[in-house]
Amino acid sequence: MMINSDQVLTNSLHLHYNESIMNNAVIQIRTDQELKEAAQKVAEELGFSLSSLIKAFLKNVTRTKMVTFSTGEIPSAWLLEQMAQSKKDLQKGDYYKFDSEKESLAFLKKQEK
Numbered sequence: 001m002m003i004n005s006d007q008v009l010t011n012s013l014h015l016h017y018n019e020s021i022m023n024n025a026v027i028q029i030r031t032d033q034e035l036k037e038a039a040q041k042v043a044e045e046l047g048f049s050l051s052s053l054i055k056a057f058l059k060n061v062t063r064t065k066m067v068t069f070s071t072g073e074i075p076s077a078w079l080l081e082q083m084a085q086s087k088k089d090l091q092k093g094d095y096y097k098f099d100s101e102k103e104s105l106a107f108l109k110k111q112e113k
Helices: 005-022 033-045 050-064 077-092 101-112
Strands: none
Touching: 033 050
């Protein structure tokens, strides 16, 4: 029986492909369609597939032994300024305090005039 070089190459590639598949584990998760699509969109915006993004996340978790979540939202300069002013006002006691919703609404109505 004579084996040609194309057949040897094909068998070699097939064996390599099968070994590669066997070294991969499959993780299945259940999530709603909306979350999956939103995650895929973010992954694409970052230049990843959803699968590679999840794989990178798992590698990071095993490397750092930490899970970090972020909304990615950074407060604007205006909001940071307002927060700093609120802190100063609290420290000085320069704020209003109400015992009920009715009392606070009455105060606001007086401010409208």
